[in-house]
Amino acid sequence: MDKQRRNFLKVAGATALAGITAPAVVKLTASEAMASSEHAAPAAGGHGEVEAPTGVRLGLVIDMRKLYGKPELMDKIIASCNKVHNIPHFENKKDEVKWIWKMPFENVFPEHSSYHESDLSKENEYFALCNHCDEPPCVRVCPTKATFKVEETGIIAMDYHRCIGCRFCMMGCPYGARSFNWFDPRPHIKEYNAEFPTRMRGVVEKCNFCGERLAKGLEPACVEAAKEVGALIFGDLNDPESEIRKVLAENHTIQRKPSLGTKPSVFYIV
């Protein structure tokens, strides 16, 4: 717990620092970009890109190796998110509201070949959730700024009170990460959590990386629920000393649809 609090303080400190040093960072990025253009630099977007960090960018690594053969654990993780965020349960698939859920490999990674796929990916399901993209198309298309990027953390957040329910963000999101409240969600909440607001009918919602819990120094609910096996690693992608960066350095990870240039902040070890 103590370590988590320290981590959080580090994130907060880095945020403040980023604010002060932003001009310098921009300068650095600019010159680096120019320098790299002399070589045959990889095209922008996707894994190959060199990115100079600016500020805090929270991200998540999903270590599927620790979740294979454990669907109950995955359900527990999903349930913890549902409970914390008052996510309603609808029987009808078209009315569903989902923040984090599981799906077959071919649905989560449609751009990866599943021809003669491995037994592992045939037999297991994978987590899908908002990627908190660095270049979020949902934010680009929203006509009211009801969905926006929190500059201090890189989280893509929602203002449920400003959203007009046009669902343009759901069109823009290439990951199907967003849900719309087709009906009043309140009667469909199983266990009410007074710590988090319920939503009304007619607005869009999605994973918020537990911004409300981070503010209290807590880890995201899913990360906490996966603690027993350490399957989810959460942290600042821009901090070279962070645990998530170590995991990323030591393992080969993949992202969902990297070719679209959205720069997802969620990585998978499969």
Added chain:
Amino acid sequence: MIEKVLKGNSKYWMWLAFLSAFIAVGAICYIRQFIYGMGLTGMGRDLTWGLYISQFTFLVGVAAGGLMLVLPYYIHDYKAFGRITILGEFLAIGALIICLMFILADIGQVVRGLNMVWHPTPNSMLFWDMVVLWGYLILNVLCGWVILTAERKQVKPPKWIYIFVYISIPFAVSIHTVTAMLYCGLPGRHFWLSAITAPRFLASAFAAGPALIVIACIIMKKVAHFDAGKEAITKLTTIIMYAAIINAFFVCLEFFVGYYSNIPGHMHSLEYLFFGLEHNGHVYNNLVPFMWTSVFLCFGGLGIFSYLKITKVYNELLIGVGCAAIFIALWLDKGLGFVMGGLVVSPLEEINEYIPTANEIGVTLGIWATGILIVTLLYKIAIGVEHEVEA
């Protein structure tokens, strides 16, 4: 001028009553949707736009189609369109009002609609669409009204109005371009992610809008003694022909890009629309009959027009049938196929077929009827003024 809508024969009142019945049904359906939520529609989590947005998209085209009258008349001084240019402007007003109603019907929190104004967001194409749609609506109301008033007084329209007429020309193009940009800038939506979307929209608009005007002219000749003139109608059919051919050409190009590149995402929607999409042993094909009807009607309409051009026959019944065929073909293509075909494969690679609910269809018909009613009233005014001037 507005008093002209109050005088009419029994047919006129019957027509208004007929439309009002649909409007009443639509209003009840909308109240239901307003109370219970958008869940009453056939849309869902993985298929989030449906009939409302597709009708909106099609009708923006109908509104833009009026340009094919305004442009020849005001820029090229093509006198034959003198009597009917006002019809193009008034059709645009009706179509734009329908468009705005469809947008309101489609948003989940309609009482917050003004957030688009309180929090203007220039990076959103929806914001720009609002700007150009309202702009074009206001321009058409202004130009239509001022020019008609001048005609009634049998004086030349004031010079300043021509500034707004000329501004309205790029606006007509912009409404449909920006509407296309709602679709063609979204990553991961392969069917829409095509630079040809906007030109294709414009081509189909320049066929569908004039086709509707020709149909209205033929009907009004029978019921309201309004003769648009042989030359004007013939010229319009030529415009419709070329625009419909260009649209068909663009559709063929989409087929080439999809199938020659052999990229699955680019083929899925076309496959679903025209042949049925097979997935896990199930073939999804509920739009196939509609799309082939569209193809058949489009080429049928073009065939009728070609026959009329080659034989130099002027037959209003045949012209009406040709225009109706092309209008319906383009409605099936854009008012159904474009949006639903693009959405059938979700970003999670699941197939979702869309079937609108009765409530949703009720709202849709109600909105269409409202628009047709508005256009009827506006045309009544326009023709009333023409008759007054002639008398």
